[in-house]
Amino acid sequence: MQKSKTETLIQKYLSHQLNEQELEELKLWIEEDASHREIFVKLLSLHHVNNQLNLLHQFDKEASWKSIQHRCNRSHTIHRRIAIYSSAAAIAILIGITSILYFNGQKPVPAIAQNEQPQQSPLPKNTETPKATWVQANHSVVPLYENQREINGSHINNGEIIFPQESDSPHKPKLATELLQNKIIVPKGSEYAIVLADGTKVKMNADSHIDFPVQFGDTREVTLEGEAMFEVTHDEARPFIIKTHDHAIYVLGTTFNISAYPDEELSVTLIEGKLKVNAPSGEYYLLPGEHYSSAQSKVSKVDTEFYISWTEGAMEFDAMPFPLLIARLSRCYNVDIQIASKELETMKFTGVIFRNKPLDFALDIIHRVSDVKFEKKGETILVKKQ
Template identity: 70%
Template sequence: MQKSKTEALIQKYLSHQLNEQEFKELKQWIEEDASHREVFVKLLSLRHVNNQLNLLQQFDKEASWEAIQKRCKQPHSIRYRVAIYSSAAAIAVIIGIASILYLRHQESSSLITENNITKTEKYNIVPSSRATLVLADQSEIKLYSNHQEINGSHINNGEIIYPQENSKEADQPVLDTILLQNQLKVPRGSEYSIVLSDGTKVKLNADSHLDFPVQFTNIREVTLQGEAFFDVIHDPQRPFIVKANDHVVYVLGTTFNVTAYPGEDVSITLVSGKIKVTSPTGEYTMTPNEHYSSQTSQISQVDPELYTSWTTGAMEFDAMPLPDLLARLSRCYNVDLKLASKELENMKFTGIIFRNKPLSFALEILHRVSDVKFEKDGETILVKKQ
């Protein structure tokens, strides 16, 4: 295949525009030489478009790999070796995902067995837009995708919009005390968005809660359990405060992601602006493209898309341990995925899973790229070594 055509195919792949014939051509190029595979897997793991386009000029076998090593500043790291563990796992993830994306239902799945009977049809489920609004008196209102209006709040396409501070509704006194403090609960297998009274937008991931006031006063403060992406309206007179487990994030106006599930490490990724984080181990100031983890209590430079891709319908992972990946899938699809063998805990994966695809597709990817199989045990899916 000519170099220019290969570059065009890879660019189309990165923007999810390949048709079936083009996918077959790209797959053939990937499989014909090991250096092609290494180039391709690194392009996906880097993910940032500018980095990818700069690397596209380097497709001569040894030269291409040397360029990528120099760019990544980590030649043949342990993490990379683990990422391609088990039949070149990271590369196979890419090929497996592409097959699912472009070949759709042409291949049948036989992954989950129960008494030797295929059960994958039960797992053709995709994440939805559902949530529950809990009022101050603990009464609950189910929120669905259809158009609604609740106590002056408008609901449309998986988003609830509260009366804005500069609107006529907000100027009217709030007489009903049950409206003063609300909670938005997003169950497993769902996502939901909210526009707070100051215009701040919050997108909640699966199995997450957000406590917030119907109208802010001189303090803008919310409490998060789970994961959410914040796009905060700038207001220098009223800093925006996010409480998450034993961490507090102070914001003036910025975009950032917070992950704070019970029993898990707190993770904060800044996309734009500036934030201050206080934690039991100290105080940290973050600038764009920085990531904080409570596991290490350190700030590091990252590609924010690895932590925010869920907001655009994808689930990106780079050398992610299998237990962490299964936890994400369990929340995303509202299922229980558990490891049946400790020897699988050290497996790591690099790739993308698109959230509008059924669970069976995600499991098919894991099956293709590694020596794992799936077995149904009641309502739990056990992940075992083949």
């Protein structure tokens, strides 16, 4: 296919003027080479940005363009991620990779069928609503709020709890740490941060919990289920160990992300430093920019932003299976979303959703740019093929 012909087909696609034969030609060109798909996705994402400006009350075009230039210059290639930022708002775009969807010029319709739409909001900001729960060593349960006064020597502020630091009492006698275990539980629809006794920072994602001692001994060991970003304080004499699923991650001092939700693969992404993963299949050593996957039992080089973007208020996807996308939305917004059409289970998506936008906004974006629809049934949202 000649370049001029390709340009004509893309232009007609964007203006909704393709006939069936031309649409098939465009599909063949896109599937012919991975670079073709990347070019098409980039152009399509920019086109949808222009079409969806009416969804935003404020849009700083200059800041948005600078952001595009920054992200492109950083890699000097066309990223498969579709994300455009602005100082006032951000646009979420999801593109189905398994199929090329042709949109007619119909007027927008509600993302969720029926009049009964769920009233969702961004991450809880009401200080009267607990963002996490602290199960203390004596089994007492303490709700944790956005801002709170000191509790048992621990300071709480801006969604973060700082436990008494070892550096403040260097000569304090060691405790029987195996008998004095804390647990922080973060529910669906929330996030929370903690600073452990050794100064290690942990940012926890929704539907996650971590077990850790009141005070560390000769080793520093915690147990995680869910997802968390760690910034481990360096201490060569005491390795930091995270146990999750049937794995153990050994750290000296580094920054990394772990995702270990039940019924999902365990993944470890290293940002800086070094670490070792002990898995049933063997030992794996990670360098910065590398990612371990339990499903593939291997280490690979990745774009780490796909794995840590949630810590900055976004969820980025790169060819993510549709069921995993739905699971993340359910955790993020604390709502039950179920796939009702089996054919959707094989779809994959690339894109980004921003956590400061309500669920309706995210679902509306998915509905507009993909071949799915949402229906409310009681307290459940069903996802069906359009």
